[in-house]
Amino acid sequence: MSTEQVIQLDKVNKWYDDFHVLKDIDLIVEKGQKIVICGPSGSGKSTMIRCINRLEAHQNGTIIVHGTELTNDLKNIDIIRKNVGMVFQQFNLFPHLSVIDNISLAPIWVKKMPKGEAEEVAMAYLEKVKIPEQAQKFPGQLSGGQQQRVAIARSLAMNPDIMLFDEPTSALDPEMIKEVLDVMIQLAEEGMTMLVVTHEMGFAKTVADQMIFMDEGRIVEQAKPEDFFNNPKSDRTKLFLSQILNH
Amino acid sequence: MQTSLIRKIIFDEKSRSLLVQTLVIGLFAVFIYLIVQQTAYNLEKRGISSGFDFLNMSAGYDISIRLIPFTSEDTHLRAYFVGLLNTLLIAICGCFLATILGFLVGIIRLSTNWLFRNIAYVYVEFTRNVPVLLQIILYYSILLHLPKTKQAIPIFENFFLSNRGLFSPSPIFKDGFSIVAWSFVLAIVFTFFLKKSLKKKQEVSGKQYPIFLINSAIIIFTPIFVYYIMGRPLDFELPVLKGFNFKGGMVIKPEFIGMLLGLSIYTAAFISETVRSGIISVSKGQREASQALGLKSNLVMRLIVIPQALRVIIPPLTSQYLNLTKNSSLGIAIGYADLVHGFGGISLNQTGRAIEIMLMVMLTYLTISLTISVFMNIYNKSVQFKGNA
Numbered sequence: 176m177s178t179e180q181v182i183q184l185d186k187v188n189k190w191y192d193d194f195h196v197l198k199d200i201d202l203i204v205e206k207g208q209k210i211v212i213c214g215p216s217g218s219g220k221s222t223m224i225r226c227i228n229r230l231e232a233h234q235n236g237t238i239i240v241h242g243t244e245l246t247n248d249l250k251n252i253d254i255i256r257k258n259v260g261m262v263f264q265q266f267n268l269f270p271h272l273s274v275i276d277n278i279s280l281a282p283i284w285v286k287k288m289p290k291g292e293a294e295e296v297a298m299a300y301l302e303k304v305k306i307p308e309q310a311q312k313f314p315g316q317l318s319g320g321q322q323q324r325v326a327i328a329r330s331l332a333m334n335p336d337i338m339l340f341d342e343p344t345s346a347l348d349p350e351m352i353k354e355v356l357d358v359m360i361q362l363a364e365e366g367m368t369m370l371v372v373t374h375e376m377g378f379a380k381t382v383a384d385q386m387i388f389m390d391e392g393r394i395v396e397q398a399k400p401e402d403f404f405n406n407p408k409s410d411r412t413k414l415f416l417s418q419i420l421n422h
Numbered sequence: 423m424q425t426s427l428i429r430k431i432i433f434d435e436k437s438r439s440l441l442v443q444t445l446v447i448g449l450f451a452v453f454i455y456l457i458v459q460q461t462a463y464n465l466e467k468r469g470i471s472s473g474f475d476f477l478n479m480s481a482g483y484d485i486s487i488r489l490i491p492f493t494s495e496d497t498h499l500r501a502y503f504v505g506l507l508n509t510l511l512i513a514i515c516g517c518f519l520a521t522i523l524g525f526l527v528g529i530i531r532l533s534t535n536w537l538f539r540n541i542a543y544v545y546v547e548f549t550r551n552v553p554v555l556l557q558i559i560l561y562y563s564i565l566l567h568l569p570k571t572k573q574a575i576p577i578f579e580n581f582f583l584s585n586r587g588l589f590s591p592s593p594i595f596k597d598g599f600s601i602v603a604w605s606f607v608l609a610i611v612f613t614f615f616l617k618k619s620l621k622k623k624q625e626v627s628g629k630q631y632p633i634f635l636i637n638s639a640i641i642i643f644t645p646i647f648v649y650y651i652m653g654r655p656l657d658f659e660l661p662v663l664k665g666f667n668f669k670g671g672m673v674i675k676p677e678f679i680g681m682l683l684g685l686s687i688y689t690a691a692f693i694s695e696t697v698r699s700g701i702i703s704v705s706k707g708q709r710e711a712s713q714a715l716g717l718k719s720n721l722v723m724r725l726i727v728i729p730q731a732l733r734v735i736i737p738p739l740t741s742q743y744l745n746l747t748k749n750s751s752l753g754i755a756i757g758y759a760d761l762v763h764g765f766g767g768i769s770l771n772q773t774g775r776a777i778e779i780m781l782m783v784m785l786t787y788l789t790i791s792l793t794i795s796v797f798m799n800i801y802n803k804s805v806q807f808k809g810n811a
C-alpha cells in the first residue's frame with residue numbers, strides 16, 4: 176500500500192526577532208496518521224503547528240501541504256487553509272453568533288454553500304459532537320467542554336483533510352476533558368489525519384501513531400508510542416516523561 | 423409582634439431598599455418645593471414679574487444664521503425655534519462628520535504604515551488635549567483672515583471661499599422636482615427589500631452578491647435618471663461677484679464652518695480612540711480562528727471584528743455625541759446663532775426672564791440628549807452578546 180505524504184516540513188526555521196524559535200524542523204505526515212506532540216512550555220510546539228496553516232510565517236525551509244507549498248502567495252494560503260482545520264486551546268468561538276451560526280459561517284462565506292444546506296451540515300456535525308440541542312444557544316451560555324466541541328464541529332464543517340489541535344483540553348476542568356477527548360478519539364477512528372499538541376498521555380497512547388518530543392525549538396525525539404514511553408532515547412525526553420507521568 | 427414587623431421591614435432586603443428610596447424621593451420633593459416657593463416669593467417681593475407671556479412679545483433683534491425666516495418683529499418663541507434648529511443643525515452635521523473622521527483616524531492608527539499611523543497619533547494627541555473652545559476660535563479666526571470677497575478663492579468653479587464664508591450655488595426647485603425627490607425615497611425603500619431578497623437568494627443558492635454596490639448604484643442612479651426624464655427640474659443659482667459682494671447663490675457663514683470644524687475635529691479625536699480600542703478589544707484568537715477557517719481578511723473584518731468591536735464602541739460613542747451636542751452651546755463665543763446665543767442670550771437680556779429661559783433651554787438640551795441616548799441604547803442592545811462571554 177503506497178502512503179501519501181500530506182504534510183512535509185523540510186529544514187524549517189523561524190525567528191521572533193533574535194529569538195530562534197524553530198530550528199531545522201523536519202517532519203513528514205502521512206495520510207491518516209495521528210501525531211501527538213509534547214514538550215516543555217516554550218519549546219515551539221504551538222509555533223510549529225501554526226506554521227502549517229500559516230497563522231505564523233516561517234523564514235527558512237519549505238512547508239508543503241497536499242503538494243501546495245506555503246509561501247507569501249495568498250492563493251496557496253487559501254487553498255491550504257481550506258483543507259486544514261484547527262482547534263485552539265481557548266476555543267475562539269465567535270461570541271456574537273449562535274452555535275449554529277458559528278458552524279455554518281465558513282461553509283456559507285468560504286464554500287458559498289446555500290444557508291439551508293450549511294445549517295444541515297452544521298446540525299450533522301453538532302450531532303457528531305453530541306450536542307445538537309445546543310444549536311440555538313450562544314457560546315457564552317455553554318460550558319467549556321461544550322464550547323470546545325462546538326469549535327471542533329466548526330472546523331469539521333469545512334470538511335478538512337487534516338486537523339490541527341493545539342492543547343485542546345488545557346483550558347478545561349478535569350470533568351470536561353473526557354467529553355472532548357472522546358470526540359477526538361472518534362475522529363481518529365474515522366481516519367482523520369491529526370496533529371495534536373497535548374499532555375494527555377492516556378489519549379496519546381490510545382490514538383498516536385507517532386510521538387514527537389520538542390525542546391528548545393527542535394524535534395528531539397520521534398518514535399512510535401511503545402518505544403517513546405518505554406525506551407525514550409534522549410535524557411531530556413526521559414526527564415520530561417517522568418515529570419509529566421508522575422504528577 | 424409589632425417589633426417583629428418593624429424588624430422585618432428594616433432588615434428585609436426588598437422592603438428596606440423600597441423604604442430608603444421612598445425617603446430619598448420624598449426629601450428631594452420637599453427640597454424642590456421649598457426652593458420654588460422661596461424663589462417665587464423673592465421675585466414677587468422685588469417686583470420682578472415672572473411667567474411665560476414674554477414668548478409672544480416681539481423679539482426686536484435679528485438673527486443672521488437661520489433655517490426659517492426671521493425678522494426683528496417676530497416673537498421670542500420664534501427666536502427659540504430658530505435657535506433650536508441651528509443647534510440641531512450643528513449637532514447633526516457635527517456628529518456625522520465626527521463619526522466619519524473618527525472611524526477613519528481610528529483605523530489609520532492601527533495601520534502598518536508608519537507615517538500614516540504617526541500623523542494620526544499626533545492629530546489625536548494635539549486635538550484632544552487642547553480645549554475645544556480655543557480650537558473653535560482658532561478655526562474661526564483663520565476663516566476671518568481669508569481673502570476678502572473680491573479675491574475669494576474659487577473651489578470647484580462655483581464655490582468661493584472668503585472671509586465672509588463659503589459662497590455656494592443655491593438650489594432652485596422647479597415643477598416636477600418633488601417627483602425626483604420621491605424617486606430617491608422609493609429607491610431607498612426598494613433597496614431595503616432588494617437587500618432582503620438577495621440575502622434570501624444567497625441563503626438558497628449560496629451565491630454571494632455585492633449587495634452594497636448594487637444598492638448604492640440604485641440609490642444614486644434612480645434619481646439622476648428621473649431627473650433627466652423630468653427635464654432637469656432643478657436649477658442652481660450661481661453666486662456671481664458683483665462689485666464688492668456676491669449676488670445670488672447662498673452663503674455658508676464662517677461661524678457655522680468654524681463651529682463645525684472645531685466640534686467635529688475635536689470630537690473625532692475621542693471617537694478615533696474609541697474605535698481603536700474597540701478593534702483592539704477583539705482578541706487575536708478571533709482573527710486566527712476566522713483565518714484558520716479560510717475567511718479572507720475583508721470578511722474577517724466585516725463578519726467577525728467589526729460586529730464585536732461595535733459592542734465596545736457604541737456606549738462611549740453615545741457620550742461623544744452628547745458631548746458634541748452640549749459643546750455646540752460654545753457657539754456663543756464666535757456668534758453662531760444657536761439656542762444659547764439668541765434665545766438664551768439676547769432674549770434673556772431683553773426680557774430679564776432668566777429662570778424661565780434657562781429652564782426652557784436646559785429642558786431642550788435634556789430632551790435632545792435623552793433622545794440621542796434612547797436611540798443609541800436601542801442600537802447598543804442589538805449588538806451585545808448573549809451569555810457571559
Ligand SMILES: Nc1ncnc2c1ncn2[C@@H]1O[C@H](COP(=O)(O)OP(=O)(O)OP(=O)(O)O)[C@@H](O)[C@H]1O
Binds near residue numbers: 194196219
Ligand atoms: N509573537 C511572539 N513574539 C515573540 N516571541 C514569541 C511569540 N510567540 C511565541 N513566542 C515565543 O516562542 C517560544 C515558543 O512558543 P510556543 O507558543 O510555540 O511554545 P509552546 O511549546 O506552544 O509552549 P506552551 O506549552 O506554553 O504552549 C516561546 O518562548 C514564546 O515566548
Ligand SMILES: [Mg+2]
Binds near residue numbers: 220222341342
Ligand atoms: Mg502552545
